[in-house]
Amino acid sequence: MIRILPPEIVAQIAAGEVVGRPASVIKELVENSIDAGAREIRIEVTDGGRTLMRVADDGCGIPAAEVELAFQRHATSKLASADDLARIATLGFRGEALASIAAVSRVTCATRAAGEETGTLIRLEGGQVVSRRPIGRPPGTTVTVEDIFYNVPARRKFLRSSATERRHIDAWVTRYAMAYPGLRFALVHDGREVFRSPGSGRVRDVLVAVYGVEVGSALLEIPPEEGAPVRVEGFVSPPHLHRADRGEITLFVNGRWVQDARLTYAIIQAYHTLIPTGRYPLAVVMVSLPPEDVDVNVHPAKAEVRFRDGDGVFRAVQRAVRQAVTGEAGVPTMRTVLGPAPAAQVPEVRFPPGPAGERYRPTPMPLIAPPVSPGGLPPLRVVGQVAATYIIAEGPDGLYLIDQHAAHERVLYEQLMAQREKGIPVQMLLEPAAVDLPPEWAGLVEAHQETLRRLGLEVEPFGGNTFLVRALPAVLAATHPREVLMEVAQGLAEESGSAEGPGGGGAEEQGSGGAEEQGSGGAEEQGSGGAEEQGSGGAGERRGRGAEEIERAIIRRVCKRGAIKAGQVLSREEMEELLRALEECESPRTCPHGRPTMIHISTAQLAREFQR
Ligand code: ADP
Ligand code: MG
Numbered sequence: 135m136i137r138i139l140p141p142e143i144v145a146q147i148a149a150g151e152v153v154g155r156p157a158s159v160i161k162e163l164v165e166n167s168i169d170a171g172a173r174e175i176r177i178e179v180t181d182g183g184r185t186l187m188r189v190a191d192d193g194c195g196i197p198a199a200e201v202e203l204a205f206q207r208h209a210t211s212k213l214a215s216a217d218d219l220a221r222i223a224t225l226g227f228r229g230e231a232l233a234s235i236a237a238v239s240r241v242t243c244a245t246r247a248a249g250e251e252t253g254t255l256i257r258l259e260g261g262q263v264v265s266r267r268p269i270g271r272p273p274g275t276t277v278t279v280e281d282i283f284y285n286v287p288a289r290r291k292f293l294r295s296s297a298t299e300r301r302h303i304d305a306w307v308t309r310y311a312m313a314y315p316g317l318r319f320a321l322v323h324d325g326r327e328v329f330r331s332p333g334s335g336r337v338r339d340v341l342v343a344v345y346g347v348e349v350g351s352a353l354l355e356i357p358p359e360e361g362a363p364v365r366v367e368g369f370v371s372p373p374h375l376h377r378a379d380r381g382e383i384t385l386f387v388n389g390r391w392v393q394d395a396r397l398t399y400a401i402i403q404a405y406h407t408l409i410p411t412g413r414y415p416l417a418v419v420m421v422s423l424p425p426e427d428v429d430v431n432v433h434p435a436k437a438e439v440r441f442r443d444g445d446g447v448f449r450a451v452q453r454a455v456r457q458a459v460t461g462e463a464g465v466p467t468m469r470t471v472l473g474p475a476p477a478a479q480v481p482e483v484r485f486p487p488g489p490a491g492e493r494y495r496p497t498p499m500p501l502i503a504p505p506v507s508p509g510g511l512p513p514l515r516v517v518g519q520v521a522a523t524y525i526i527a528e529g530p531d532g533l534y535l536i537d538q539h540a541a542h543e544r545v546l547y548e549q550l551m552a553q554r555e556k557g558i559p560v561q562m563l564l565e566p567a568a569v570d571l572p573p574e575w576a577g578l579v580e581a582h583q584e585t586l587r588r589l590g591l592e593v594e595p596f597g598g599n600t601f602l603v604r605a606l607p608a609v610l611a612a613t614h615p616r617e618v619l620m621e622v623a624q625g626l627a628e629e630s631g632s633a634e635g636p637g638g639g640g641a642e643e644q645g646s647g648g649a650e651e652q653g654s655g656g657a658e659e660q661g662s663g664g665a666e667e668q669g670s671g672g673a674g675e676r677r678g679r680g681a682e683e684i685e686r687a688i689i690r691r692v693c694k695r696g697a698i699k700a701g702q703v704l705s706r707e708e709m710e711e712l713l714r715a716l717e718e719c720e721s722p723r724t725c726p727h728g729r730p731t732m733i734h735i736s737t738a739q740l741a742r743e744f745q746r
Contacts, residue, residue, distance in 0.1 A: 145237040156183025157302035162231035167191035182296030190276040195247040207233040237261040245275040366454035368419040376413035404455035410728035523700040532736040540725035542697035547726040558590035559608040567615035575623035625691035
C-alpha cells in the first residue's frame, strides 16, 4: 500500500542528509556563527556530542520575530532569489540546518539580535517548539543540542565511540579555525579546553595551535601571486616533513572546507619526487575565486564544489604549491652542534635543539635541518670522492657531500622526463633477448606494452610468460635486458596495485583530465554518509592516478637501474659532469624517491666545530 509519509518522518529522512553524525551538527552551527559575523565562537561538547553540543557566538543574533522561522525548513536569510544561488558568499544558503538538527534532537536556542533590547529563549523537541520566552543576554546566539537522535533509534545505534566522534568534531573546528584566522575559536570537551585559536588573523598562528610550534613554524607559506584570477594561499610542509596518509591535506574554496580529489592530487603531485613514495605532505590550501566561478550547491553536506574551470584551478594550485616547495627546498644541513639555531633559520623540525649552552653532544646521525638556501644549487667545485660513494665538493658556503647514486638518479629522471615529450633515445639490441617473467607480472607487461615502448623499452610477447626485449632506453644500454624488464615489471605491479583504490580500476580512464566530472561523482557515492570519509580524502587518489603515474614510476625504476652505483670509483671529469648536470636539475636536492642527494656543512658550522 502506498502512503504519503507523515511530516515528522519526512523531516527525519531529510535531516539524515545534513546531520550524519554529531560533528555535522557542530559544522553547521559553526558555519551559522561565521555567517552571523561572529568574532568569537565557543564550542562545548560532552561525551563526543552524544549528550550535548553547544555553540555560542557573538554574532548578529536572530530577531525575536524570526526565531521560529529560523527553525523551519528552507528558511534562510542568506538567499533571496535564484540569482543569488549563482554567487553564494555565505557558508549556509539552504535553510536546512537548524530544521534538520531540531528534527532529530532537543534544541535550545538563546539569541538576541544586535539591534533589539531583549533576547529569546526557545526550546524544540523533535522539531516541535515546546517553550519560548524572552530573556536578557548579550547580542549573539547560543544553540544547545542535546540527545542527538533520541527519537531516531536506528541512527543512534550508528553513533561511533565518543573518541571517534570527538575526532571528527576536532577536525571540523580546527578546519574552520584555519580558514578564519581572524576569529577566536575555543573548543571544550567534557569541561576541558582542548583547543583555542588566537584570532590574530594570521593562519600561521592557528597552524601553531593545531600542529604545535615545531611543525607549525616549519610549514612553508605559499608565495602570493598578484592579480591571478584564482588566488591560492596557505601553507605546505617542507619536503622533509611528511605523513603516512592524506589526512592532513586541508582544502578550502572560498572559505568553505571541501573534499576535492583532484585538487588534493594537485598538491600531492607538486611534491613529486621530493618526498618518498607512499608519503604525503601536510597542507592547508585556500583557494579563492569569484563566487560565480564555483558551484557550491552540488553536495548535500556542501563538502564538494564544482569549478567552471577545473583545469585552471588545478594548475593554479599545483603551481602555487610547487613554488612554495621548490623555492624553499634547501639542502639538508649537517648539524653536529646542538645549540640555539642561527637567527635566520626556521626552528628545528625533526630534532629539536637541546638545551641552550649544551655543546658537543656527539650525534650518531646527521641532523637534518630545515631549508637554508632557496632555489637552485650554487656552483660546486669537486674536491674528491670518499668511499667510492660520495663526492666531496666545495660551494660558496662550505662543504657539500653528494651521494653519487642518488644524484645521478635525479639527473637521469629529469632528463628522461624532459625527453619523454620528443621520444626517449633508445638502444636497439643486436639480438632480441628473451626474458621469462613470473605469471603475475607477464599480464601487466603485456597490458602496458605501449607505455613501455614510449619510454624506450620495446618488448613483445613471445608465448607463455616469455617476452622478447628488442630495445632499451639508451641510458640502460649497459644493463642486462632481463634486469631492466624485471625492474620495470615490478614497478608496474606496485603502481597498478596501489592505483586501484577500493573502487577498483578507475585509475586509467580518469587520468588527470577529468575536469568536467569532478565533484559530481563523489557527491553521489557519499550521500548522507559524507562525514565518514571526511579528512582522509579517500576517493582521492583513485581518480588522479593513472597512466601518467605509471609512466613516472617506470621512469623512476629505470633511473634507479641506470644510475651510477655506490662503490664505483669516478674520475674527476665524471664527477664534474655529474655535478654540472645536477646543477641543471629543477629539484637537485632529492632523488626521485625523495631521499636527499646531498648534505651541506656550512663554513660557519665548520668554524664552530673547530672552535675558531
Ligand atoms: P542557512 O544557514 O542555510 O541559512 P540554517 O538553518 O542554518 O540555514 O539557519 C537558518 C537561519 O537562521 C539563517 O539563515 C540565519 O538567518 C539564522 N541563524 C542561524 N544561526 C544563526 C546564528 N548563530 N546567528 C545569527 N543567525 C543565525
Ligand atoms: Mg546554516
